[in-house]
Amino acid sequence: MATTDPTTGAAGPVSDARAEAGPAGGHPARWAILAVVCLAELVVVLDNTVLNVAIPSLTSELGASTADVQWMINAYALVQAGLLLSAGSAADRYGRKRMLLAGLALFGAGSLAAGLAGSSAGLIAARAGMGVGAALLLTTTLAVVMQVFEADERPKAIGIWGAVNALGFAAGPVVGGLVLDHYWWGAVFLINIPVVLVGLVAVAALVPETRDPRGGRPDLPGVALSVVGMTSVVYAVITGPEHGWTSAGVLVPALFGTAVLAAFVGWERRAEHPMLDMGLFRERRFTGAVTGVVLITFGSGGALYLLTQQLQFVRGDSALQAGVNIAPFALTVVLVNFTGLSARLIARLGLPAAIASGMALMAAGFAVVALVGGGGYGGMLCGLVLMGAGCGFANPAIAEAIMGAIPKERAGAGAGVNGTLSEMGTGLGVAVLGAVFVSRFGALLPDSVDTAESLPAALAQVSGAAERASVTEAFAAGLQAGQLAGAAAVLLGGCVAGVLLGRAVRPARDAATGPTPPPREE
Structure with missing residues (x-):
């Protein structure tokens, strides 16, 4: 049966990248390709958080209002999240290499426009353009990994891809702070330009073109x-x-x-010719992995959002100090994946047990941070390391479960689903766990305080050391309630995903091995 040639994307006798690789399997330049796509992914994730430390500069130099600053940050996330499904589908239909190059070009052009923007409106528009490129990059990078790696090496490759994601999230405020110590605010965007140029050359030279040969007509209504x-x-x-x-x-x-x-x-x-095959949601493996993605990002996104407030408002850290103090979380994710420890654990335990145990470890880390993080940094460090280890084990297993449940030729659509659910889970986690925090904070405030919007707003309404201490304790108790709710969500997600995936794996194993032969009569 004719399938897609990984070099041309056309139908032909080459079955997939393993035909070029020989006995080892996968594309011969697969590790170099992984380095290229991880570099592209890194700049995308950095820009999710790098702007946070530039807010004072933007306010003074551009005369940006609070609403302007919020849209400078949110325009990027809003456009990126809205286009992930469509970007993944486009990569499958029109070629993953082509869309990867387009994503780099759009992201680079948006970064240049953002760095040179002379007004708040110009920066907001440039950030929206960067979001279009980011959506293409996040989906195509994972789809390319699925094409050039075979099943035995894929968990390690996906683990490295996920570790770079975590590293970019944590490094954003640190990189932004270092750049702003020496240059003006626009430099936080212009540093993307050389990375994009290197990426364009490397992708053109190394990445094979692949697409779904049965893509059919574009699903414009679905888009x-x-x-x-x-x-x-x-x-x-x-x-x-x-x-x-x-x-x-x-x-x-x-x-x-x-x-x-x-x-x-x-x-x-x-x-x-649907953009997304809804029949996938009837498969237990896919449903279990999807449940894991939503709940792990729900719990972790919300809990990390509360953790930044704990560091800045309760412990008194600056934005840069808070970023540095959270860094052990991302560094642990990087360590367990770059050393291959995560891949070995997944291979030994299997996807269901790896996801369940990783999410349980992550939930334990959230609980430690919630219960002892208000004291010395040692307790918080222990919790962050547990969180990072759990995330490092669970995230690659979840991504592998989602992508493994989708035909390889629809890898872009699978990456779009993974990215979309991650964005939705994180957003809902911030919203719901934030509501838990505000509710608990408000319930514990003294009667003289009539708002629970923020700690500074509440402190402004009280006088005297005793009342100020009461407000601060109420704030810390609210953060603790939200973080414990996040831990419960992650633990629940691990249990549900593990059960659903376990039920899906057993029938597949039984079908592969066939029925047990009856005992031979003597």
């Missing part, structure tokens, strides 16, 4: 529905903490986006 629905829902999640979850400005886009996504599901079930 429109997914973009509108995802953008509306993500907008509601992003603006909820600012405007209030019951305000019309949040409820209307949330309900509208949910209705549009329901229409998207209905359309995809009837479409001749």
Whole structure:
């Protein structure tokens, strides 16, 4: 049967990248390709957090208002999240190498425009353009990894890809702070340009072109529905903490986006060439992995959001100090994946047990940070290392479970699902765990305080050391409640994902081995 030639993307006798690689399997330049795609991924993830430390400079030099600053940060995340599904589908249909190059070019052009922007509106528009490139890069990088690595090396490769993601998240504030110590705010974007140029040359030289030979016609209605629905829902999640979850400005886009996504599901079930095969959600392996993604990002995204507040408001760290203090989490993720420890554990335990044990370890880390993180840094460090180890084990196993449940030729769509659910889980985690925190904080405040919006706002309404201490203790108790709720969500996700995946793996193993032969009669 004719399949896709990994060099040309055309139908031909080459089965896949293993034909070029010989006995070792996979593409002969697969580790160099992994380095290239991880470099592209790193700049994308860095830009999720690098701007946070530049807020004072943006406010003074561009005259940016609070709303302007929020949109400088949120425009990138909003566009990126809204386009992930469509970007993955486009990579499958039109070629993963082509979309990877397009993503690098768009991201580089957006970075140049952002670095040279002379107004708040110009910077917001440039950040939105960077979000388009980021959506293409996040989906195509993982899809390329799936194409050039065979099953035996894929967990290690995906683990390294995930570790770079964690490293970029943690390094953003540190890199931003170091750059701003020596240059003006625009330099945090211009440092992307040389990385993009190197990436364009390396991708053109090394990455093979692959695409789905049965892509069919573009699913334009599906693209429109997914973009509108995802953008509306993500907008509601992003603006909820600012405007209030019951305000019309949040409820209307949330309900509208949910209705549009329901229409998207209905359309995809009837479409001749769907952007996303809804039949995947009937498979236990895929459903279990999806559950794991949502709950692990729900718990970890929300708990890490609360952790930054704990470091800055309770411990008194600056934004840069907070980034440095969180760094052991990301460094542990990097360590367990770059040493191959995660891949070996996944191979020994299997996906269900690796996901369940990794998420249980992560939940334990959240609980440690919640219960002892308010004291010396030693207790928090212990919790961060546990969190990093659990994330380093669970995340690659979850990504492998999702991508392994999807046909290899639809790897872009699988990466889009993985990225979209991660974004949604993180946003919902920040929203829900933030609400738990605010509720607990408000319940413990003295009667003289009538707001629980923030610690500074509450402290401004009290006088005297005793009342100030009471407000601070209420804030810390609220953070603890939110972090423990996040730990419970991650633990629940590990149990559910492990059970669903275990049920899916057993029938597949039984089918592979066949029925047990009856005992031979003597």
